[in-house]
Amino acid sequence: MSIPSSIGQVTSVDQLSDVQPTDWAYQALQSLVERYGCIVGYPDQTYRGNRALSRYEFAAGLNACLDRISELIAASTANFATQEDLATLQRLQEEFAAELTALRGRVDTLEARTAELEANQFSTTTKLEGETIFGLIGVAAGDSADGEDAPRNPTFGYRVRLNLQTSFTGEDLLTTRLQASNVEPLGGTNSGVLGTNEGRIEFDGDSENEVNLALLRYVFPVGENTNIYLAGTGNGFVDLDASSQLTPYLDGTAVSLFALRNPIYNYSGGTGFGLRHFFGDVVELNLGYLVPDAGDPSPGRGLFNGKYGALGQVIVYPSDSIRLGFTYINSYSPTEADFGLATGSNLANSDFDRPVVTNSYGISGTIDITDWLAIGGWVGYSHHRYIGRGDGDVWTWAGSLSFPDLGGEGNIGGLFVGMEPRLARIDSSVNDGEADPDTSLHIEAFYRYRLTDNIDITPGVIWLTAPNHNAENDDVIIGVVRTRFFF
Template structure:
């Protein structure tokens, strides 16, 4: 008897690894084929998670040529009795074996190991008296009969444990995962000759934007993201159209000549079950902690809309830099986002710093009346921040006014998904700017858009989108500003954009698209501009 107890205790080394296989083997009882290919999972008992189980899968040698254990065999009936008495194998509602077909010898061995593990548990918890001598004798006989199968499976487990140890020893980090995105794009002005009397540069360019995210978690619920970015794509407004409207989201002001630098640096952690805190140390953006309510179209340049304006409501670009964001979920249908970000938080000079320089603060209530409808109600207070702060868009006049103002912006964003293949959305944004330098006065700035998106159009994973709207326009100014030569924009420009993102594979997509800007800078004297782009995005 002592020998049997010793053997049972030693067998616990492989019992945990066999539990996953045992569940899989028994759960396949309704299959019409008993000679199937089986898989064995090597699992650390202290890290027995679904992820580690799937990652450690290894193919077991085919057993189709081996004789199956028939339902009439003594071994089958003996194991069935043990399973039902001790609840060795989970997965059936009434806890019974419910075997109605023959098992391969490896399937049977897996079930045997599950019973060994259960008996070991009873012994370890001091309830060994629940195990009868007759059952112990039956287990001993079963182990002797299936010694070869148990030994083979144990060898497979040992081999997998060795490989797992080698991978762990050579892995990048136990706490950090690397993921990345590379955008290679061809773009340029297709149509349009002059803007503000300047000849439009019609050359096409080929450029890139590469992002590498190092995502670290210390508790499994927090996130430290360090993003490295390199790009050589400049905003087209600087070199082509002489207006900020229609710029590509994947471009970068001034580019950085493909020099690698730290872009986003943030730390997110939960504060209770419903609150998430985001500390933004560099290049913080609104979408880090706020729902922009523009599904499928807001892809931050790597997917979805091609333009800055088409990506999200421009008032969101008034909040950027370093600071703090908080998101609290009252329920699955109601969420509050609060944030404060400064453009010059690391600058100690007068007029800069965390609270003395340009900043943006946001409060947004996101409501989901149903699974198909999402509405965002947004308020933003900003100081000396323009739409150029974390993007580009709107008239030159609107951005010049905001760069010397304290502004209050109000936005409403909404999306409605009547089916899985179609989403209609849009937004309206109003900004009241109070000019604080020189001649003081007020100005009103409006923008709006209607968006249509078509997920899985033509193929699962594809996305088609249409954006039609008006980029930020100065619609009214106070008398004092008009006297000083600052007036409202004379006409109305419309932004019309269409794109089709085609999924070549799980990691590669290609997106052709066109952006048509009528009367750029809200001025009919300017030629309409058509920008075209072909974006290829690689994710890994």
């Protein structure tokens, strides 16, 4: 059944979905429709006969009847209305003259405001969205990966994003993201003040205050259950909608990069394509292929001749409160490419000067226990083949407790514990068989407080035991305060 865009004329009382022949007023409504044709319904084709009627609504209905009677009189069909009917309507018209005048004035005002908005709108096809983050970050205690005291220099940085969301058909979406930032990461593989990717902040990254094209993606439907993704640049598997639904209370809320999602999604990114298909409401299939150098025709680069990551994933929804994903990612990285997971130990992120083929397997999910409590987590295993040298095994896991609407609607608290990627085993032919000697735990607590509809603030603490999976290093404590402005 189609739904009109505004209150419309009813030609049959049967068009009103909430009016039944057994209703006490059915005959009266039928008579008004058949004799005068002046009954109007709401946009959803209901009459709402049991609700209170405002004087403005009565005036609008009366005006419709008057217009219809005028048409009948003009067509020489005035015999349909008796003199008594006309006298009653004339009296009602005089009584509601003020309301009718006010109603016409309100309609004129709305038309003027609509015309002004149309004349000054940003675009008929594009919506502008923005986000600005100010972040205060500091290392309070602990050692870097080399066993030296980590510098205790607090920093204050920012990240700005402007998203142009464009739709050409109403069902597709082209996302163009401009971004600038100056948040120097605390660590990287053998770099940064921590000397390891463990403990990285979720919004870090330094563009040296230059504005860059950070994301370009086009999504369009093919049938009712399938979306196709064309990834232009800056995409990760999360941008193909492959992971955010599995960790909805962490992605974009936690303060560390590790706590957002299973790290195996980080093995590749950039340009490519993806597919998301729903088998009813219970099963979802995700496919994706991403490369960082798709636009470079040089040997060892391009769309199919360089570093890549290919994803296949099935997500099941046994109920409205449970989502569980089973993920496989195959990736390849030549020695000159940037290899690694962006989180975890230096050994887990090292290619040992060899091309690396990776096969990764993951299980991720979230269960809503109540409206105010959810549990989630993941397990990830990656088999690294260092071509010509040998093999290694990398493991990661995490668990979380989330508290939606804690202390008010839109707030969220979280407790998180996990093991960032760790090289658990490696062949003796690679790195003399030396894997990570110990196990480091990543423990995190955060609370996002919604100040207004467009501002929130998130204090958080990250505690790393045995940094870089080395028990000889003192535990690291990192404090974060993230303030976000968005529209």
